[in-house]
Amino acid sequence: MRVCIFGTGYVGLVTGTCLADVGHDVVCVDIDAGKVERLNAGVIPIFEPGLTPMVQANHAAGRLRFTTDAAQGIAHGDVVFIAVGTPSDEDGSADLSYVLAVARSIGQSMQAPLVVVNKSTVPVGTADKVRAAISDVLAQRGIDIAFDVVSNPEFLKEGAAVEDCMRPDRIVIGANNPTAIEMLKRLYAPFNRNHDRIVSMDVRSAELTKYAANAMLATKISFMNEIANIAEQVGADVEMVRKGIGSDPRIGWHFIYPGAGYGGSCFPKDVQALAKTAQQFGVRPRLLDAVEAVNAAQKEHLFELMVRHYGSVEALHGKTVALWGLAFKPNTDDMREASSRRLLQRLWDAGATVRAYDPEAMPETRRIYGERVDLVLCDFAEAALHGADALVVITEWKQFRSPDFAKLATRLADAVVFDGRNLYAPDEVETAGLAYYGIGRGRSL
Ligand code: NAD
Numbered sequence: 001m002r003v004c005i006f007g008t009g010y011v012g013l014v015t016g017t018c019l020a021d022v023g024h025d026v027v028c029v030d031i032d033a034g035k036v037e038r039l040n041a042g043v044i045p046i047f048e049p050g051l052t053p054m055v056q057a058n059h060a061a062g063r064l065r066f067t068t069d070a071a072q073g074i075a076h077g078d079v080v081f082i083a084v085g086t087p088s089d090e091d092g093s094a095d096l097s098y099v100l101a102v103a104r105s106i107g108q109s110m111q112a113p114l115v116v117v118n119k120s121t122v123p124v125g126t127a128d129k130v131r132a133a134i135s136d137v138l139a140q141r142g143i144d145i146a147f148d149v150v151s152n153p154e155f156l157k158e159g160a161a162v163e164d165c166m167r168p169d170r171i172v173i174g175a176n177n178p179t180a181i182e183m184l185k186r187l188y189a190p191f192n193r194n195h196d197r198i199v200s201m202d203v204r205s206a207e208l209t210k211y212a213a214n215a216m217l218a219t220k221i222s223f224m225n226e227i228a229n230i231a232e233q234v235g236a237d238v239e240m241v242r243k244g245i246g247s248d249p250r251i252g253w254h255f256i257y258p259g260a261g262y263g264g265s266c267f268p269k270d271v272q273a274l275a276k277t278a279q280q281f282g283v284r285p286r287l288l289d290a291v292e293a294v295n296a297a298q299k300e301h302l303f304e305l306m307v308r309h310y311g312s313v314e315a316l317h318g319k320t321v322a323l324w325g326l327a328f329k330p331n332t333d334d335m336r337e338a339s340s341r342r343l344l345q346r347l348w349d350a351g352a353t354v355r356a357y358d359p360e361a362m363p364e365t366r367r368i369y370g371e372r373v374d375l376v377l378c379d380f381a382e383a384a385l386h387g388a389d390a391l392v393v394i395t396e397w398k399q400f401r402s403p404d405f406a407k408l409a410t411r412l413a414d415a416v417v418f419d420g421r422n423l424y425a426p427d428e429v430e431t432a433g434l435a436y437y438g439i440g441r442g443r444s445l
Contacts, residue, residue: 001025001187004077006102008035008066010046010161010265010334011119011154012083017054018165020064022190027065029073039066047333047360050162070102071109079187080106082130083119083154085265092272093280094123103130106147107137113146115180119154121210121270123277127151127174127203148180151203153210158264159331166191171198174206211274215288218267220255222294228258228440229301238440239422258439260394260420261298263328263337268295299339302392302420303346305437309390309416317351322388322412324381325395325420326358326365333360335368339420340394348374357384359397385411396421405432 001024005016008030020026030036035045042059044052058064067073074080084098099120106116118130127149138145151174156164171188175181181200185192192198201209224242231238238258246253262268271292278285306321307313328338335341340356347354355376356365362377369375378384381399385391391412393400401423409415409432416435417424426443429436 002076002078003027003081003187004029004073004079005081005083006030006070006073007082007084007098007120008032008039008045009083009085010048010158011156012081013039013044013046013055014048014051014156014161014165015081015083015119015154017051017058017064018162018191019187020058020061021054021166023063024187025063025076026058027067027073027076029067029070031068033068036066036068048161049159049331054162070105074106074109074114075111077114079115079117079183081117081119081152086120086122086269086273087265088269088272091276093276094121094126094269094273096122096126096129099126100129100133103133104137107134108141110134110138110145110147115148115150115183117150117152117184119152121153121214121266121273122151122207123211123273124204124207126207148175148177149203150175150180150184151206152184153206155210155213158334159329168197172206172209173198173200174203174209175200176203211270211277214266214270215274215291217255218262218271218295219287219291221257221259221262221267222291222298224256224258225261225298225301225439226294229298231440232442235442236440237426237442239438241440258422259298259396260302260339260343260439261295263299263339263341264334265336268292268337271295299342300346301439302339302343302394302418305418306347306390306392309418309435309437313350316347319352319389319414320387321347321352321354322384322391323354323356324358324384324391324393324400325397326356327361327395330395330397331360333358333364335361335364338395341368343392343394344369344375348372355384355386355388357381358395359399361395388412389414390416390418392418392420393423394420396423405429405434409433 003019003024003026005012005028008028016026016028042056082102086094089095131149153172173181173184228238242256245251246256271288275285275288326340353374355378357378419438422438426436
């Protein structure tokens with residue numbers, strides 16, 4: 001099938017590439033001319049395991065093309081995807097300006113009937129707004145062309161996006177027209193061979209499904225962080241509690257890790273946007289507000305542990321802190337809303353210097369912060385320890401899991417480790433002569 005995708009970010013680029021990989025003919029449109037130029041030259045702007053060779057192979061085969069020319073993309077596609085960003089507006093609601101800009105350019109350029117598929121995460125009712133925006137422009141052009149607007153939210157995880165796209169848990173299709181659903185079923189058939197993964201429903205339910213999924217996951221994280229904070233005060237170890245509850249199949253093992261708070265481009269903005277939608281429809285989102293508030297506090301927690309250890313904020317002045325991890329989670333270079341950013345700011349405000357290392361997010365860190373005297377970006381994890389007083393681990397990359405603690409004890413002038421992801425066994429760290437702080441790791445009173 002002939003497909004056009006607006007947006008070549010994590011979602012648009014991965015979706016376009018996977019669709020091309022199963023044989024569809026894909027044109028990706030982006031307004032970022034630099035990005036399009038790099039993609040056409042085989043340079044992939046994001047880190048996503050497995051993505052680069054797939055883009056290059058499908059581009060070389062002529063099934064995957066990149067352009068800034070919206071009209072060209074629209075003329076190409078029988079199906080046109082919207083996969084542009086929906087960042088938080090100032091009041092927490094989703095900013096639909098990018099989505100509606102695409103809708104207007106579809107209205108301006110479409111010459112024949114097509115199916116418009118919204119893959120961006122958007123509030124309930126957005127499909128109606130997209131339909132209205134396209135219809136308005138068609139009316140201005142004085143023509144009437146049939147089109148459908150379908151909601152097809154994306155559930156891929158950064159760091160495993162290609163795998164998720166090739167083998168999705170489910171493919172949610174929200175449409176009011178059965179013909180549009182059939183068209184998407186044909187498009188996704190290559191991903192749906194093993195068993196039927198397609199869940200078709202009305203448009204509004206599909207739009208809400210995406211927010212419900214992310215809000216549920218964020219809730220699990222904030223719930224565990226709250227339990228961790230209780231554990232810390234009552235002298236219990238949340239890691240024991242986690243094992244104790246995860247073994248109950250009704251609870252399960254996934255997503256019950258306490259830590260330094262959730263970040264990324266989705267959970268923070270989606271929880272806020274869903275709360276905003278609830279308010280707009282007269283529902284008070286008590287739980288969502290709490291999930292958000294717990295997370296905001298949790299992002300401060302590592303710094304609070306440091307202040308507890310050193311006795312005051314002032315005592316951090318002049319300290320050098322080794323920081324392992326910058327990305328909001330492992331296997332990505334994405335630093336949007338990353339917990340590391342809050343911690344960096346707190347440490348800089350306190351007058352500390354940070355020596356940081358992340359396997360993938362160093363270029364992004366450089367792009368965000370530029371040159372600073374209080375930020376030294378190191379080429380490998382060990383190098384971050386040179387001249388450091390303390391170590392903070394904030395992203396659970398595999399390579400940080402088993403350091404040589406005896407060596408750490410000799411490297412860190414203040415011999416202290418702050419483990420923001422509970423990677424280490426406190427006893428093992430302490431036996432090596434280091435002080436240990438984790439999340440929710442109270443000791444028996
Ligand atoms: P992103 O910021 O990485 O990429 C968005 C891209 O859209 C950018 O390259 C931008 O230049 C381009 N763009 C903006 N306006 C455009 C226009 N008018 N025409 C063409 N291109 C345009 O965003 P993302 O992370 O891929 O997310 C896209 C959507 O998918 C968001 O709604 C997000 O919530 C949702 N989503 C993201 C993820 C994720 O893990 N990143 C997962 C599921 C859903």
